[in-house]
Amino acid sequence: MQKTLTLLVLAASAGPLLSACSSGGPLGATASLPGSTAAVSSGVRSASSPAPDASRTYVTIPTSDSIQTDLISTFPTGTFVAKNSFKTKFKIPGKPLTCGFNQEGPCNFYDAFTMSGNAITIDVSIPDVDRVYTLMNAYSPPSGQQIATIEFVGSEGATQTFDLVAGDDIRDFYHGSFANSLNNGIKGVLAKNAFTCDDPTNCLGGAGTGDVYTGEAGTYNIDEQEYKLSSAFKTQTLDEIVITDTDSSATPILLGITTKSVK
Numbered sequence: 001m002q003k004t005l006t007l008l009v010l011a012a013s014a015g016p017l018l019s020a021c022s023s024g025g026p027l028g029a030t031a032s033l034p035g036s037t038a039a040v041s042s043g044v045r046s047a048s049s050p051a052p053d054a055s056r057t058y059v060t061i062p063t064s065d066s067i068q069t070d071l072i073s074t075f076p077t078g079t080f081v082a083k084n085s086f087k088t089k090f091k092i093p094g095k096p097l098t099c100g101f102n103q104e105g106p107c108n109f110y111d112a113f114t115m116s117g118n119a120i121t122i123d124v125s126i127p128d129v130d131r132v133y134t135l136m137n138a139y140s141p142p143s144g145q146q147i148a149t150i151e152f153v154g155s156e157g158a159t160q161t162f163d164l165v166a167g168d169d170i171r172d173f174y175h176g177s178f179a180n181s182l183n184n185g186i187k188g189v190l191a192k193n194a195f196t197c198d199d200p201t202n203c204l205g206g207a208g209t210g211d212v213y214t215g216e217a218g219t220y221n222i223d224e225q226e227y228k229l230s231s232a233f234k235t236q237t238l239d240e241i242v243i244t245d246t247d248s249s250a251t252p253i254l255l256g257i258t259t260k261s262v263k
Contacts, residue, residue: 057126058091059241059257064112066105067092067255071173072220073204073212074197077106080135080256082194082224088133090256101211111139111253113148113245120254122241128261129238132227135194135255137173141166141247143181148252149244152229154236162189162227164252173253174207175219182223194224222255234262 067075077094081087092108099107110120132152141147148164164170166179169191182191197203199217206215238259245252 053089055261055263056089057124057259057261058089059122059124059126059259061122061254061257062110062112062120063093063099063107064110066100066107067109069100069102069105069212070206070210071109071212071253072195072197072206072222074202075195075222077108080195082133082135082192083196084192084194084224086133086192086194086224086226088194088224088226088258090133090135090258092256101206109253109255111251113251116246116248117244119242119244122243122257124238124241124259126238126259126261128235128263129229129233129259130262131260132229132238132241133258133260134225134227135222135257136164136170136225137221137223137253137255138166138170138179139172139251139253141170141172141179141250143167143179145179145247145250147245147247147250149242149246150227151240151242151244152227152233152238153240153242154233155239156232156236158230158232158236160188160227160230160233162186164225166250169225170252171221171223173221174205174216175221176207176216178250188228190226190228192224192226193221195222196220 077092080090080092094106096107097104099105138147143166146163146165149161151161153159163186165186167181168183168185169189171180172178184191198219199205204212205220206212208216
């Protein structure tokens with residue numbers, strides 16, 4: 001059964017130990033949090049954050065942990081440009097410094113899905129959206145398993161849902177015994193690697209422990225997904241982005257969202 005809890009910021013918590021092939025994420029509640037401009041039920045509004053390209057908008061995501069202390073030590077904060085042909089820009093917060101296993105890292109990614117059915121609803125208000133880009137990976141995703149869905153909801157009734165399937169458009173952030181490939185078998189979604197590094201050569205990673213100082217050595221990846229929305233969204237306002245965990249054996253992790261509008 002899905003639970004929904006309205007929050008503004010999720011408190012940081014340390015992740016449990018999982019297998020040596022994927023890091024453990026922290027437990028947390030399902031949340032409905034603000035995105036770029038829309039009000040949440042508490043009446044609080046989040047400031048819009050336009051990207052340098054006027055057609056693109058950075059979406060504020062909920063945060064439960066720190067990329068730099070829990071996932072990959074060298075992943076940049078500020079404006080991150082995907083290292084692929086998309087070259088999408090994402091906004092990665094560098095503050096507050098209250099998250100991660102030691103509660104001293106920047107709060108800048110979300111991994112507080114605790115079981116299948118948990119969801120986050122990100123309220124936005126972005127007109128004429130044509131494409132949406134996410135930075136998403138997972139903990140311990142079995143190859144071929146649908147681990148989550150992402151749904152887009154328009155102001156005039158348009159809805160579109162994409163499956164996130166391990167090995168197709170999402171994979172483990174650590175190259176181990178779980179899904180390591182991006183075969184792009186999901187219609188409307190194109191996934192590409194956006195950042196990679198090797199522990200200990202040029203980064204430290206948190207696989208297996210949720211702590212970059214004690215995690216497994218090896219290759220770490222952050223990947224980008226491009227979602228092509230239907231033409232109906234080009235004349236509507238994108239109101240909600242809903243990410244739902246659909247597999248209790250794996251945990252999706254969200255690092256960023258950027259949208260592209262046609263006007």
